[in-house]
Amino acid sequence: xxxxxxxxxSLPGQEPEADSSAQREDGLRIFIDCxxxxxxxxRDEIPYVNYVREVKEAQLYILETREITGSGGxxxxxxxxxxxxxxxINDTLVYSSRPDDSRDYQRxxxxxxxxxxxxxxxxxxxxxxxxxxxxTERVERQVVEDRWNNWVFELEAExxxxxxxxxxELSLRSSVSATKITHDWKLELDFDHxxxxxxxxxxxxxxxxxxxxxxxxxxxxxxxGEHWSAGLRTNVLSSSFNNTDFSVDILPSIxxxxxxxxxxxHRQLRxxxxxxxxxxxxxxxxxxxxxxxxxxxxxxxxxxxxxxKWGSINxxxxxSHFFHDLSxxxxxxxxxxxIRILRGLSLRIGGxxxxxxxxxxxxxxxxxxxxxxxxxxxxxxxxxxxxxxxLTYTFGSIYNNIVNPRFGNGRRWx
Numbered sequence: 001x002x003x004x005x006x007x008x009x010s011l012p013g014q015e016p017e018a019d020s021s022a023q024r025e026d027g028l029r030i031f032i033d034c035x036x037x038x039x040x041x042x043r044d045e046i047p048y049v050n051y052v053r054e055v056k057e058a059q060l061y062i063l064e065t066r067e068i069t070g071s072g073g074x075x076x077x078x079x080x081x082x083x084x085x086x087x088x089i090n091d092t093l094v095y096s097s098r099p100d101d102s103r104d105y106q107r108x109x110x111x112x113x114x115x116x117x118x119x120x121x122x123x124x125x126x127x128x129x130x131x132x133x134x135x136t137e138r139v140e141r142q143v144v145e146d147r148w149n150n151w152v153f154e155l156e157a158e159x160x161x162x163x164x165x166x167x168x169e170l171s172l173r174s175s176v177s178a179t180k181i182t183h184d185w186k187l188e189l190d191f192d193h194x195x196x197x198x199x200x201x202x203x204x205x206x207x208x209x210x211x212x213x214x215x216x217x218x219x220x221x222x223x224x225g226e227h228w229s230a231g232l233r234t235n236v237l238s239s240s241f242n243n244t245d246f247s248v249d250i251l252p253s254i255x256x257x258x259x260x261x262x263x264x265x266h267r268q269l270r271x272x273x274x275x276x277x278x279x280x281x282x283x284x285x286x287x288x289x290x291x292x293x294x295x296x297x298x299x300x301x302x303x304x305x306x307x308x309k310w311g312s313i314n315x316x317x318x319x320s321h322f323f324h325d326l327s328x329x330x331x332x333x334x335x336x337x338x339i340r341i342l343r344g345l346s347l348r349i350g351g352x353x354x355x356x357x358x359x360x361x362x363x364x365x366x367x368x369x370x371x372x373x374x375x376x377x378x379x380x381x382x383x384x385x386x387x388x389x390x391l392t393y394t395f396g397s398i399y400n401n402i403v404n405p406r407f408g409n410g411r412r413w414x
Contacts, residue, residue: 046111060118063309064077065307078094093113185223186223215238216235229255231255235247241378250277257270318330328358337350349388
């Protein structure tokens, strides 16, 4: 798409005279489809348009989508779609934030991109004379020399404590990550450590239980054109909950996206296939009388994502099994759907379902009461379910221009 920006430099004493006949009701009617926008701030900064609550009432539909960049920042894509008399006048703008940008700084520039994208449409309304755009001083273009060679590192530590008379819990969590993302390569390394000590008192007796987890994930992906990519997924794990002293999964994989990756902010249909091995050393003997084993497995994932004016869909289906026994398999489906049914009425459906037949690491024997109540040990199950359903109906004035922050927003104070 072509990006069009209109600039008008007004010198002192040369500001154009405003059209006294122009009224707010003559302004452009817009609908902003955005999950985490500060609409109060946007309405204050852009008062020369009308904000409507229904897509069909708008002359301009604006969709903001976001993706995580290789540096840990965010890439915001703004798709402007004209409707009614503006039908066929479309545009796309992109803004990328840095990982250390404050929320206020991101809010300022996200709103700035909206202002820029609005200009071709506002210029065709009677309120064009109420808008002046002043450019900043020109800056010299320089070639950026990155001494980190696109590598980004992140360290995190998170101790937590909770206590009452008969129950105390101490949790320690730390993580280290290193990523390098370019158009051709994607490299991700994540190490996560979690430790929890729980003490509880029952019948004047103090019981102490520990739960620990260490995990190392490695992902290497090479891009091959607009649809194909290939890579290696590796996971190293130690988990008291999963009865595992040590395990390593090595899974070479290949992915095909029906739609070009360049369109990923709007639509994706990806197929990911992996074939590899898993070596495991268990803490205690499993229900299959194993303390150590080498397994071969395969996985297939299908993910569909779309975000349009009518709503959005995010659905993923994953299936896997072990080759030594095909009955040891797992099938998982999760996702959510947002649908605008008609004016003011929207429906949200979300959830997850899993058919589980591959719990090879379960400990032989009965779990104790403490292990069950404190979730210290994985328990046998054949399925997992969760879900949500929401229906929203809004009616009244189609305009939503006014900002009034007194006493907070609704029941919230901020």
